[in-house]
Amino acid sequence: MVSPELPHYHNNSSMAKSSLRSKSSFWVSDSCLFLGGAFAALLLVWSFWSFITPSSETTPTFESLGTKSNSVGGSGNLADSLRCAAGAAGPNLQYDPPERTFYDDPELVSYTIDQPVMNWDEKRREWLLHHRSFAAGARDRILIVTGSQPSHCKNPMGDHFLLRFFKNKVDYSRIHGYDIFYNNALLHPKMFAYWAKYPVVRAAMLAHPEAEWIWWVDSDAAFTDMEFKLPLERYKDHNLIVHGWTHLIHEMKSWTGLNAGVFLIRNCQWSFDFMDAWVSMGPQTPDYERWGHILRSTFKDKLFRESDDQTGLAYLITEEKEKWADKIYLEGEYYFEGYWEEIVVTYDNITERYNEMERGVRTLRRRHAEKVSESYGAFREEYLKEAGNGRGSWRRPFITHFTGCQPCSGNHNQMYSDQSCWDGMQKALNFADNQVLRKYGFVHPDLLDSSSVSPIPFDYPF
Numbered sequence: 354m355v356s357p358e359l360p361h362y363h364n365n366s367s368m369a370k371s372s373l374r375s376k377s378s379f380w381v382s383d384s385c386l387f388l389g390g391a392f393a394a395l396l397l398v399w400s401f402w403s404f405i406t407p408s409s410e411t412t413p414t415f416e417s418l419g420t421k422s423n424s425v426g427g428s429g430n431l432a433d434s435l436r437c438a439a440g441a442a443g444p445n446l447q448y449d450p451p452e453r454t455f456y457d458d459p460e461l462v463s464y465t466i467d468q469p470v471m472n473w474d475e476k477r478r479e480w481l482l483h484h485r486s487f488a489a490g491a492r493d494r495i496l497i498v499t500g501s502q503p504s505h506c507k508n509p510m511g512d513h514f515l516l517r518f519f520k521n522k523v524d525y526s527r528i529h530g531y532d533i534f535y536n537n538a539l540l541h542p543k544m545f546a547y548w549a550k551y552p553v554v555r556a557a558m559l560a561h562p563e564a565e566w567i568w569w570v571d572s573d574a575a576f577t578d579m580e581f582k583l584p585l586e587r588y589k590d591h592n593l594i595v596h597g598w599t600h601l602i603h604e605m606k607s608w609t610g611l612n613a614g615v616f617l618i619r620n621c622q623w624s625f626d627f628m629d630a631w632v633s634m635g636p637q638t639p640d641y642e643r644w645g646h647i648l649r650s651t652f653k654d655k656l657f658r659e660s661d662d663q664t665g666l667a668y669l670i671t672e673e674k675e676k677w678a679d680k681i682y683l684e685g686e687y688y689f690e691g692y693w694e695e696i697v698v699t700y701d702n703i704t705e706r707y708n709e710m711e712r713g714v715r716t717l718r719r720r721h722a723e724k725v726s727e728s729y730g731a732f733r734e735e736y737l738k739e740a741g742n743g744r745g746s747w748r749r750p751f752i753t754h755f756t757g758c759q760p761c762s763g764n765h766n767q768m769y770s771d772q773s774c775w776d777g778m779q780k781a782l783n784f785a786d787n788q789v790l791r792k793y794g795f796v797h798p799d800l801l802d803s804s805s806v807s808p809i810p811f812d813y814p815f
């Protein structure tokens with residue numbers, strides 16, 4: 354029943370561990386949805402995109418600038434092009450036209466979860482029409498959202514780890530040109546722990562109409578492949594992407610058949626409606642206790658009584674399938690997020706495989722500016738064809754998630770020792786940092802020793 358690519362925590366022998374593992378995830382239930390309307394709204398958005406994205410911009414594109422400077426060749430012309438690029442390309446951060454948008458109407462939008470957001474696709478589209486410089490590229494624009502509690506960590510090392518986990522996300526965002534929002538405020542006083550992210554994601558959707566996707570990443574998750582990019586094309590017909598396995602949710606009815614600690618959600622009306630349904634199971638509602646019973650009786654491997662967002666998501670997928678499931682993509686092909694215990698043991702060998710690959714391919718070991726890192730990532734794909742993906746693969750795992758380790762509180766799952774959690778986090782963070790530091794000319798030779806670094810010689814690895 355367990356196929357090789359599945360994380361081992363799905364084995365019966367580790368059920369106890371799995372039921373404790375997901376403390377750091379979050380969600381809702383509910384009543385308000387109309388799939389037909391959502392679909393029509395989506396179509397509207399699509400047609401809007403195709404209308405606005407390719408050619409309505411009068412500003413020169415990157416490609417046209419490139420061609421121009423290449424064909425003309427002279428340095429004077431190149432300078433002109435560069436000036437032109439600096440002035441015209443990219444979003445205009447200094448311009449908010451006086452035309453009314455949803456921001457100006459006190460009735461139209463509430464940032465708090467007690468009032469539903471309506472007609473969001475239309476409102477967002479209107480905002481974009483008034484802010485044309487954001488329209489180009491809007492279809493793939495991503496905002497990473499993460500955060501942690503308002504007060505200091507109980508675990509003396511907790512804040513240090515949170516800082517490093519955040520640094521890791523900032524690195525990934527900078528390399529790929531994504532914006533990132535770190536939230537430290539509890540936006541709804543009753544929505545604690547894993548439920549706290551819902552009001553944040555919701556507010557981020559309203560604050561960032563220019564972003565198509567909000568990508569929630571738990572504070573205890575680290576990007577461990579700085580080159581990998583989300584395959585957005587694969588998700589074009591979906592609104593919510595989570596790491597999960599269909600048969601574990603639908604057939605096994607396992608609450609660990611997915612993980613709610615990392616998800617990608619489209620900035621559209623469907624997502625507001627879905628999150629309203631999701632959080633209707635949360636601690637801010639009078640139905641919280643009732644939902645705890647319902648979720649436990651539906652997903653028998655859930656051992657704790659409280660209603661939690663992860664099981665809530667599984668519930669909406671299986672029990673309100675017609676309403677939601679066709680817009681939810683369960684990504685099981687790569688480590689959209691992955692369980693740290695099975696991943697951290699692989700970093701050393703993966704480092705060696707990558708070094709071996711680079712010894713054989715000059716381009717891969719060529720020094721370069723950090724800004725052009727993405728092109729080297731794309732180039733490397735050619736050499737990763739045999740690597741596989743996810744469990745058992747020697748590709749760098751995309752996201753390593755320290756579920757159960759609780760770095761801030763220190764109340765980690767008793768299945769693990771302190772040491773295995775702390776060592777695992779050090780290794781993950783240094784493994785990731787090595788991919789970053791490389792562009793700055795340094796490397797941590799020992800993944801367990803954060804304080805020592807060595808300079809990287811020219812043409813390394815030999």
Ligand SMILES: *[C@@H]1O[C@H](CO)[C@@H](O)[C@H](O)[C@H]1NC(C)=O
Binds near residue numbers: 698699702
């Ligand atoms: C790492 O590689 C060595 C040598 O090939 C192998 O014996 C070992 O099992 C590998 N370790 C892991 C965790 O895959």
